[in-house]
Amino acid sequence: xxxxxxxxxxxxxxxxxxxxxxxxxxxxxxxxxxxxxxxxxxxxxxxxxxxxxxxxxxxxxxxxxxxxxxxxxxxxxxxxxxxxxxxxxxxxxxxxxxxxxxxxxxxxxxxxxxxxxxxxxxxxxxxxxxxxxxxxxxxxxxxxxxxxxxxxxxxxxxxxxxxxxxxxxxxxxxxxxxxxxxxxxxxxxxxxxxxxxxxxxxxxxxxxxxxxxxxxxxxxxxxxxxxxxxxxxxxxxxxxxxxxxxxxxxxxxxxxxxxxxxxxxxxxxxxxxxxxxxxxxxxxxxxxxxxxxxxxxxxxxxxxxxxxxxxxxxxxx
Amino acid sequence: xxxxxxxxxxxxxxxxxxxxxxxxxxxxxxxxxxxxxxxxxxxxxxxxxxxxxxxxxxxxxxxxxxxxxxxxxxxxxxxxxxxxxxxxxxxxxxxxxxxxxxxxxxxxxxxxxxxxxxxxxxxxxxxxxxxxxxxxxxxxxxxxxxxxxxxxxxxxxxxxxxxxxxxxxxxxxxxxxxxxxxxxxxxxxxxxxxxxxxxxxxxxxxxxxxxxxxxxxxxxxxxxxxxxxxxxxxxxxxxxxxxxxxxxxxxxxxxxxxxxxxxxxxxxxxxxxxxxxxxxxxxxxxxxxxxxxxxxxxxxxxxxxxxxxxxxxxxxxxxxxxxxxxxxxxxxxxxxxxxxxxxxxxxxxxxxxxxxxxxxxxxxxxxxxxxxxxxxxxxxxxxxxxxxxxxxxxxxxxxxxxxxxxxxxxxxxxxxxxxxxxxxx
Numbered sequence: 001x002x003x004x005x006x007x008x009x010x011x012x013x014x015x016x017x018x019x020x021x022x023x024x025x026x027x028x029x030x031x032x033x034x035x036x037x038x039x040x041x042x043x044x045x046x047x048x049x050x051x052x053x054x055x056x057x058x059x060x061x062x063x064x065x066x067x068x069x070x071x072x073x074x075x076x077x078x079x080x081x082x083x084x085x086x087x088x089x090x091x092x093x094x095x096x097x098x099x100x101x102x103x104x105x106x107x108x109x110x111x112x113x114x115x116x117x118x119x120x121x122x123x124x125x126x127x128x129x130x131x132x133x134x135x136x137x138x139x140x141x142x143x144x145x146x147x148x149x150x151x152x153x154x155x156x157x158x159x160x161x162x163x164x165x166x167x168x169x170x171x172x173x174x175x176x177x178x179x180x181x182x183x184x185x186x187x188x189x190x191x192x193x194x195x196x197x198x199x200x201x202x203x204x205x206x207x208x209x210x211x212x213x214x215x216x217x218x219x220x221x222x223x224x225x226x227x228x229x230x231x232x233x234x235x236x237x238x239x240x241x242x243x244x245x246x247x248x249x250x251x252x253x254x255x256x257x258x259x260x261x262x263x264x265x266x267x268x269x270x271x272x273x274x275x276x277x278x279x280x281x282x283x284x285x286x287x288x289x290x291x292x293x294x295x296x297x298x299x300x301x302x303x304x305x306x307x308x309x310x311x312x313x314x315x316x317x
Numbered sequence: 318x319x320x321x322x323x324x325x326x327x328x329x330x331x332x333x334x335x336x337x338x339x340x341x342x343x344x345x346x347x348x349x350x351x352x353x354x355x356x357x358x359x360x361x362x363x364x365x366x367x368x369x370x371x372x373x374x375x376x377x378x379x380x381x382x383x384x385x386x387x388x389x390x391x392x393x394x395x396x397x398x399x400x401x402x403x404x405x406x407x408x409x410x411x412x413x414x415x416x417x418x419x420x421x422x423x424x425x426x427x428x429x430x431x432x433x434x435x436x437x438x439x440x441x442x443x444x445x446x447x448x449x450x451x452x453x454x455x456x457x458x459x460x461x462x463x464x465x466x467x468x469x470x471x472x473x474x475x476x477x478x479x480x481x482x483x484x485x486x487x488x489x490x491x492x493x494x495x496x497x498x499x500x501x502x503x504x505x506x507x508x509x510x511x512x513x514x515x516x517x518x519x520x521x522x523x524x525x526x527x528x529x530x531x532x533x534x535x536x537x538x539x540x541x542x543x544x545x546x547x548x549x550x551x552x553x554x555x556x557x558x559x560x561x562x563x564x565x566x567x568x569x570x571x572x573x574x575x576x577x578x579x580x581x582x583x584x585x586x587x588x589x590x591x592x593x594x595x596x597x598x599x600x601x602x603x604x605x606x607x608x609x610x611x612x613x614x615x616x617x618x619x620x621x622x623x624x625x626x627x628x629x630x631x632x633x634x635x636x637x638x639x640x641x642x643x644x645x646x647x648x649x650x651x652x653x654x655x656x657x658x659x660x661x662x663x664x665x666x667x668x669x670x671x672x673x674x675x676x677x678x679x680x681x682x683x684x685x686x687x688x689x690x691x692x693x694x695x696x697x698x699x700x701x702x703x704x705x706x707x708x709x710x711x712x713x714x715x716x717x718x719x720x721x722x723x724x725x726x727x728x729x730x731x732x733x734x735x736x737x738x739x740x741x742x
Contacts, residue, residue: 062400063421149565170567172720255570256389257709260563261716276393278706 056286061279073286084287086262087270093176094266095243098183103235106187110194111224124195131188140182140252144169147178169253172263179249179264190235197231198224229310237302244295247272267291350634351380352641353405355398357391359573359595362658369651373644379637389571399423406632407641410456410625415448416699418627419455425628425635426453427642434639436647437664444663447622447696456625457646460591460660463620463689464517466609467593468585469578471602476501483607484692488522488550491610495559502584509585510569510577511560513551513715516708518587521609521617522547524694535701536740541733546612548718548725555719563719574599590682590689591623591660597678606685608692616694620686623660661686707736 058066149167258265275284448456495508523539578586714732
């Protein structure tokens with residue numbers, strides 16, 4: 001091969017083609033095994049993502065080909081779309097309430113379930129169950145029934161207090177709160193992660209501190225919380241992203257309308273309506289990219305502040 | 318090249334190549350003479366349509382691959398298919414969308430098939446006209462239809478109340494009847510469903526005043542004052558206790574099984590006449606059709622084609638697709654199965670043939686349309702492209718009024734401005 005002639009006697013560097021062929025021969029089977037993932041990633045994730053970036057600069061109704069409109073979609077979203085402003089405020093309200101409350105409930109239950117009580121595995125599974133079902137359509141439908149005007153919640157309320165409750169799910173003052181309660185109820189997956197985190201905390205820290213006379217409350221603030229901080233941080237980021245993406249519950253519970261009076265019009269539901277009811281694929285793509293940036297900003301804030309409150313055992317300060 | 322491959326690698330390559338080629342052929346499986354058919358519907362309509370598909374194949378006409386969705390999902394699915402170039406050959410179309418789809422080049426003009434593959438010789442020309450866009454026929458009407466009020470006859474009979482002649486009653490009469498009946502209705506039942514958020518009801522309101530929702534040029538053809546009056550009327554009905562409170566009414570998300578009159582929370586409701594069959598199936602009490610009271614001296618209602626069958630412009634086998642459309646609309650065997658579930662057929666000979674065998678509920682639709690026929694106005698021009706969005710925006714606008722967040726005047730003005738803005742977008 002020509003390439004080998006210019007190496008003056010030392011080690012033989014393989015030619016570019018040779019190296020490539022060699023690499024392929026060595027790693028070919030590996031890539032073959034990766035192929036399903038590679039096809040999935042490039043074909044089903046990266047491709048559509050890039051396509052949506054392009055579409056966000058166009059006017060596209062699915063029936064006719066996309067027409068380039070430059071920044072028009074973004075300009076409309078930032079300066080003219082009043083419904084988007086409302087969708088933002090609904091989504092922020094939802095995230096700001098549901099995430100901290102859900103994490104609190106998850107942490108409390110994880111601490112309860114961390115003890116070695118008889119049948120604790122059964123309780124753990126039971127408490128996790130709502131999360132398996134929670135995002136499903138069936139539960140959203142059930143929620144609609146439970147919190148309806150003649151639903152179970154109102155029947156119990158009436159029996160207990162004689163007070164005739166409103167249709168919680170279809171009253172603009174309560175509809176969003178009902179969805180927040182539904183979100184909190186799905187505390188299962190952060191709870192499991194908290195449980196794993198609690199197991200990592202060395203027991204001798206608790207033993208030593210109780211010998212020094214620390215109360216349970218003090219142990220919680222001085223040992224549990226600081227050592228759990230990385231796990232809390234992880235759950236916070238994950239749940240915040242989940243919160244911004246919330247869709248199924250609002251879609252099913254409001255019948256796909258985001259009502260009443262747009263009070264449950266989540267960002268992703270509005271995006272969906274623009275795309276698949278109003279057929280503005282271009283504008284919906286722009287909305288999707290704006291949401292991506294919003295989520296990225298919140299995640300960045302979480303990471304930026306983490307050095308002030310997240311303590312990793314292996315780091316020295 | 319010094320690229321060598323051992324047997325095992327070669328086998329792996331072959332395997333994945335074979336897998337890839339299978340993937341590539343998935344999109345093409347539907348070809349080969351079979352006609353792909355898609356419609357929106359309900360369980361009853363699906364049952365009848367599938368039976369016709371079977372009958373078509375049993376008569377040796379070829380295979381039809383059916384697909385069905387609910388109304389809401391249907392248009393998303395259809396638009397996605399159109400974007401992907403995989404539109405089924407025969408599509409069910411609605412008057413609201415047929416112009417848009419025809420003008421965007423998605424539909425095949427059917428005039429060339431008339432007298433050849435498609436037999437519409439007995440069809441009412443007025444009904445055929447409903448599927449004409451810019452001089453060409455893009456859809457064949459599957460039946461005539463009109464909007465209607467429906468009331469619980471069992472309840473009203475038990476009270477012993479006689480409604481006046483509904484061809485002449487006004488919106489004021491409607492309020493007075495409601496007030497008379499108040500207190501006599503069963504516990505938990507209000508006089509009427511609140512129709513403040515229903516765009517077709519608003520349309521009959523403005524038409525009875527000699528206007529319409531949209532002009533032929535696709536602009537708003539009514540005034541803001543009409544909407545203010547409309548909102549004030551329904552707010553008054555709610556405040557008088559003639560409808561359910563706003564939060565109860567809001568539980569109706571548009572599905573038939575959630576409608577106030579279906580679940581026994583109102584005496585009167587608003588439907589389209591062909592929905593009576595599905596409506597009656599959900600209720601133990603007997604329901605009856607009456608005309609919609611008018612807010613002016615012009616006819617508010619009109620007869621419209623309930624739905625169409627259209628052909629995709631890219632249909633693989635256009636002759637076969639046309640043959641199936643013809644079988645569906647004019648074959649006696651097919652219509653013995655379909656009856657009038659999609660509306661009263663415009664084919665005179667078929668109508669004569671099937672009418673005697675209809676159920677009492679279906680007979681009601683026929684006699685209702687016969688009554689309405691002399692009291693209706695002309696078919697309005699097709700709605701503009703964004704009319705669906707304006708329709709959907711009416712609901713939150715009305716709800717803001719119903720829940721007392723804004724006055725009827727402000728709510729109506731906001732929606733009117735919104736509608737004008739949506740049309741320009």
